[in-house]
Amino acid sequence: MDAQLAQVIDLLQVILPTTAIIVVVAVGGSLLNNWLKIKNGYPLQNSWGMPIHPKSDAETAERVRLLTSENAQLRAEIGSVKDRLETLERIATDQPSKLARDIDALTVDKGGNA
Numbered sequence: 001m002d003a004q005l006a007q008v009i010d011l012l013q014v015i016l017p018t019t020a021i022i023v024v025v026a027v028g029g030s031l032l033n034n035w036l037k038i039k040n041g042y043p044l045q046n047s048w049g050m051p052i053h054p055k056s057d058a059e060t061a062e063r064v065r066l067l068t069s070e071n072a073q074l075r076a077e078i079g080s081v082k083d084r085l086e087t088l089e090r091i092a093t094d095q096p097s098k099l100a101r102d103i104d105a106l107t108v109d110k111g112g113n114a
Helices: 002-039 058-093 096-106
Strands: none
Touching: none
């Protein structure tokens, strides 16, 4: 009986690590496959091979519309901030005499014109 038990233990020492390696490789391959599909824009599939598409409903469509609107507003705000930054950079890097002339040109003359 001890000889048979030793054979079973030796067999298990070979089979269990081999099985664990096969399972890890299979799961890792499946994860890599799904990651590549998502990364490249392919739809995922269910267990029957049918593509799984995200559900779209009125709430999702409304969220997309609101986010698109907010995105447009933020882009416009960034544009104005860039314009202001350009002006400040020009003021900081111009020579003082040129800056004084520009300021004098903007001041109101004695006739009341700007």
